[in-house]
Amino acid sequence: MELSPGARIAILDERVRNQIAAGEVVERPASVVKELVENALDAGAKSITVDLEEGGTRLVRVVDDGSGMGREDVELAFLAHATSKLREVHDLEHIASLGFRGEALASIGAVARCSILSKPAEAATGWSIVCEGGALGTATEAGAPRGTRIEARDLFYNVPARRRFLRQTATELGRCLDVLQRLALAHAADGGSGVAFRVTHDGKRALDVEAGMDLRARVRRLFGADLADELIEVRAQDGEVRLTGLVAPPRFARGDSTRQMWFLNGRTVRDKVLLRALKDGYHGFVFDHRQPVAFLHLAMDPARVDVNVHPQKSDVRFRDERRLFGFLVNSIREAVARTDMATPGTRLVDFAARREEREAVLPFRGGFVGGGAPRAAAEPYVVHEVAPGPGWTPESSGNRPTPRAPLPLAAAPLVQVALTYILRALEDGFEIVDQHALHERITFESLRAELARGEIEVQRLLVPELVEVDRAQVAAIAARSDELARAGILIEPFGDATLAVHGLPARLQRPRPTLIVRDIVALLEEEKTLAGEKLLEEVLHRAACRASVMAGDALSQEEMRALLDRGRHLESDQTCVHGRPTRVRFALADLERAFHRR
Numbered sequence: 001m002e003l004s005p006g007a008r009i010a011i012l013d014e015r016v017r018n019q020i021a022a023g024e025v026v027e028r029p030a031s032v033v034k035e036l037v038e039n040a041l042d043a044g045a046k047s048i049t050v051d052l053e054e055g056g057t058r059l060v061r062v063v064d065d066g067s068g069m070g071r072e073d074v075e076l077a078f079l080a081h082a083t084s085k086l087r088e089v090h091d092l093e094h095i096a097s098l099g100f101r102g103e104a105l106a107s108i109g110a111v112a113r114c115s116i117l118s119k120p121a122e123a124a125t126g127w128s129i130v131c132e133g134g135a136l137g138t139a140t141e142a143g144a145p146r147g148t149r150i151e152a153r154d155l156f157y158n159v160p161a162r163r164r165f166l167r168q169t170a171t172e173l174g175r176c177l178d179v180l181q182r183l184a185l186a187h188a189a190d191g192g193s194g195v196a197f198r199v200t201h202d203g204k205r206a207l208d209v210e211a212g213m214d215l216r217a218r219v220r221r222l223f224g225a226d227l228a229d230e231l232i233e234v235r236a237q238d239g240e241v242r243l244t245g246l247v248a249p250p251r252f253a254r255g256d257s258t259r260q261m262w263f264l265n266g267r268t269v270r271d272k273v274l275l276r277a278l279k280d281g282y283h284g285f286v287f288d289h290r291q292p293v294a295f296l297h298l299a300m301d302p303a304r305v306d307v308n309v310h311p312q313k314s315d316v317r318f319r320d321e322r323r324l325f326g327f328l329v330n331s332i333r334e335a336v337a338r339t340d341m342a343t344p345g346t347r348l349v350d351f352a353a354r355r356e357e358r359e360a361v362l363p364f365r366g367g368f369v370g371g372g373a374p375r376a377a378a379e380p381y382v383v384h385e386v387a388p389g390p391g392w393t394p395e396s397s398g399n400r401p402t403p404r405a406p407l408p409l410a411a412a413p414l415v416q417v418a419l420t421y422i423l424r425a426l427e428d429g430f431e432i433v434d435q436h437a438l439h440e441r442i443t444f445e446s447l448r449a450e451l452a453r454g455e456i457e458v459q460r461l462l463v464p465e466l467v468e469v470d471r472a473q474v475a476a477i478a479a480r481s482d483e484l485a486r487a488g489i490l491i492e493p494f495g496d497a498t499l500a501v502h503g504l505p506a507r508l509q510r511p512r513p514t515l516i517v518r519d520i521v522a523l524l525e526e527e528k529t530l531a532g533e534k535l536l537e538e539v540l541h542r543a544a545c546r547a548s549v550m551a552g553d554a555l556s557q558e559e560m561r562a563l564l565d566r567g568r569h570l571e572s573d574q575t576c577v578h579g580r581p582t583r584v585r586f587a588l589a590d591l592e593r594a595f596h597r598r
């Protein structure tokens with residue numbers, strides 16, 4: 001590009017433009033992998049092989065058995081805005097293919113040493129072409145099997161500024177494999193056959209799924225049987241919109257979202273609305289900062305969703321988002337409630353052994369061969385922490401689930417251990433219940449149901465309970481007293497630095513007004529933005545916690561039985577409000593293993 005004296009503005013030549021545009025599409029090897037594999041899928045491939053070297057920075061090669069390209073297509077493929085998938089603007093309103101902008105190959109060709117070798121089924125011979133740093137060669141005839149082979153070598157060899165942003169091999173490889181896992185799961189067999197994927201890294205097998213494997217089989221192959229065998233199926237429909245897939249019991253939740261996958265009409269997406277729906281579907285079952293595990297496919301008329309809002313096409317925009325959101329949360333929640341939430345005794349018995357095993361075997365189970373598995377993959381998934389989360393709207397509660405848990409032996413005596421846990425015999429094992437966690441859940445769920453109906457029954461105190469706080473806290477409560485009254489909590493200022501509690505929800509078995517008020521004061525200080533239903537739910541949750549049987553409370557046989565009976569009728573008696581489990585179950589098999597009987 002030449003600048004004439006005095007000139008400040010110049011048109012960038014095409015190569016520079018492509019390098020800049022490339023930044024939108026090609027950030028790292030994983031984006032190259034995604035674009036090339038999506039092209040193969042768009043070409044109708046049934047079998048896709050991906051070979052990576054040095055985390056994809058040295059080589060990304062994608063070989064498919066799809067429709068292939070003839071000479072003219074091969075010559076056009078690397079040009080910007082060259083696409084076979086879109087002709088007119090109105091085509092954008094119903095995009096069924098994964099690609100459509102025609103900029104991926106141009107962008108990749110601008111920042112790597114690329115080549116295409118391709119042959120359509122009906123052609124006698126194939127054609128190949130090279131594109132290095134945006135410089136396109138001429139097409140030459142070449143022998144080739146049906147389908148396409150595209151290579152991208154030495155990514156960013158001509159753009160040092162971008163090369164510097166590339167991470168270590170293990171990190172880049174991890175991202176490539178994450179993309180490939182998602183694509184492999186998005187194209188699992190479902191009725192008919194799916195797409196086979198075979199991936200190598202530096203010559204070693206890194207991921208392998210056969211065409212006939214369905215979603216569960218692929219999850220088993222990629223992430224192990226422990227997870228795959230516990231997944232519960234989701235199948236729901238709202239008009240033309242269909243949701244299918246698998247959700248994991250809450251105890252599989254983890255610190256990262258690598259096992260959280262949404263597919264929209266075969267496209268792998270990370271859309272905010274969908275991720276929110278998943279989070280809300282699990283609300284109250286998992287600790288707020290942990291990420292549930294689920295693999296979900298949403299199918300809808302392409303005209304009802306705009307996929308052209310994000311350069312990497314991962315965010316989308318739905319028409320009628322509110323209705324869709326409610327449908328998703330309900331369907332997911334209904335399925336989550338059907339999962340087995342009790343922590344199986346196996347996890348405790350085998351835990352130490354399994355951790356060692358996991359560390360040894362991990363390289364393949366986590367989708368890796370060779371070193372450099374990300375730490376997250378090794379994380380145990382029985383961790384449950386305590387923390388409150390923002391509320392989930394009670395109206396959207398799903399259908400009643402069919403409990404999968406084995407039945408308790410009705411006549412067997414109950415045993416209280418350490419004044420904290422209740423032990424009871426089941427048909428095929430026994431169960432340990434955390435008395436506080438269960439009672440809190442029961443109380444909270446009843447209050448939440450009353451709140452949803454708008455009729456929390458209030459028990460007025462004969463003599464108001466006075467609680468000393470500071471002036472600011474009096475003001476904070478006074479400002480919210482109408483809202484709190486809706487939750488059945490009647491508090492009013494009583495002088496400068498005192499609050500008077502006049503009433504509490506009747507449901508609270510052993511109300512402790514002072515503790516409840518202090519909790520609410522603290523809540524308002526911590527969560528200044530909390531309002532409306534979410535605030536009230538959180539308030540009720542704290543009240544339920546304070547008013548429940550505590551660890552350390554002695555319980556009679558009758559009290560224990562009444563508590564367990566009430567728990568059985570709840571949709572979500574299996575975790576406490578914080579997502580901690582309320583029960584641990586030892587099946588016969590766990591006992592046999594513990595005693596080395598098998």
Ligand code: ADP
Nearest residue numbers: 039040043083084099100101102103104105148
């Ligand atoms: P887009 O996918 O948005 O159309 P790309 O730059 O990714 O744009 O690809 C450009 C064109 O090259 C595609 O429209 C398609 O016609 C052709 N193409 C790319 N990869 C393949 C492939 N693996 N098999 C057949 N055709 C391909």
Ligand code: MG
Nearest residue numbers: 035039099104
């Ligand atoms: Mg494409």
